[in-house]
């Protein structure tokens with residue numbers, strides 16, 4: 670069975686689509702993953718980078734995973750603490766030791782969401798931040814926000830060829846947070862105790878424009894400050910584009926951006942090229 674429910678605890682097989690799990694939770698009156706609607710991928714991949722969006726992340730609800738441990742040669746159970754979840758990272762992120770088989774979440778029986786934490790979602794719902802609204806309404810508001818940014822996979826969308834977030838939301842200290850909040854930047858507190866600012870906001874503040882070509886084959890999305898591939902983009906062009914953006918953002922805002930996607934193939938070469946242009 671795809672979803673095994675025991676009260677508010679739900680175990681999902683790793684290969685199941687995240688979207689189906691989120692929809693199932695909403696339909697069952699279980700709160701805790703409704704703002705993860707629209708994120709592509711499987712449930713088994715969600716602990717790997719502690720998938721999250723709009724105020725919820727896997728770390729908030731994860732109880733345990735079962736996995737095949739290729740070192741021990743046996744099936745193991747890892748608690749949420751064992752998984753060492755952080756901002757878009759975990760013990761699994763740069764390891765081939767485990768194949769996740771099933772993921773167990775503890776949700777909350779409620780027809781209403783947690784207080785809305787993100788201004789854009791509150792705006793789409795036309796309610797003040799901090800309001801709790803029916804789960805399905807939050808999910809449609811999040812989907813509308815994501816569509817508006819080209820962040821829902823849609824082959825008919827010219828901004829479809831993107832990897833989601835190109836940069837991690839950078840951590841800011843108290844002084845930076847106060848300055849950025851005064852400039853109306855979306856600065857949010859995360860459950861790991863960090864305070865982070867939206868990378869997209871920083872890119873806009875650094876002077877980039879929507880649709881702007883960055884390097885041949887890579888341009889800014891027409892909807893949102895993230896990169897999309899046009900035509901004959903290469904991985905090297907993508908790395909070059911991330912370098913140009915990170916350098917410009919650092920020079921204009923003082924905040925360092927770190928790319929989120931992992932690089933494969935000639936990774937070492939690409940990474941060293943990226944590092945050559947980054948501050949020590």
Ligand SMILES: Cc1cc2nc3c(=O)[nH]c(=O)nc-3n(C[C@H](O)[C@H](O)[C@H](O)COP(=O)(O)OP(=O)(O)OC[C@H]3O[C@@H](n4cnc5c(N)ncnc54)[C@H](O)[C@@H]3O)c2cc1C
Pocket residue numbers: 683708709710711712713714715717718719720721722761762767768769770819820821822831832833834
């Ligand atoms: C348009 C778009 C929007 C996105 N929005 C968001 C967002 O809002 N928030 C967010 O956090 N992410 C977002 N992402 C990133 C992506 O959706 C997530 O990383 C998702 O978890 C990938 O799932 P997948 O099944 O495709 O995994 P893959 O991309 O196939 O794999 C991702 C990594 O997880 C590993 N992995 C996958 N399954 C398992 C398993 N069963 N056991 C062990 N390791 C495994 C892979 O080896 C790989 O290292 C977005 C991506 C796109 C393209």
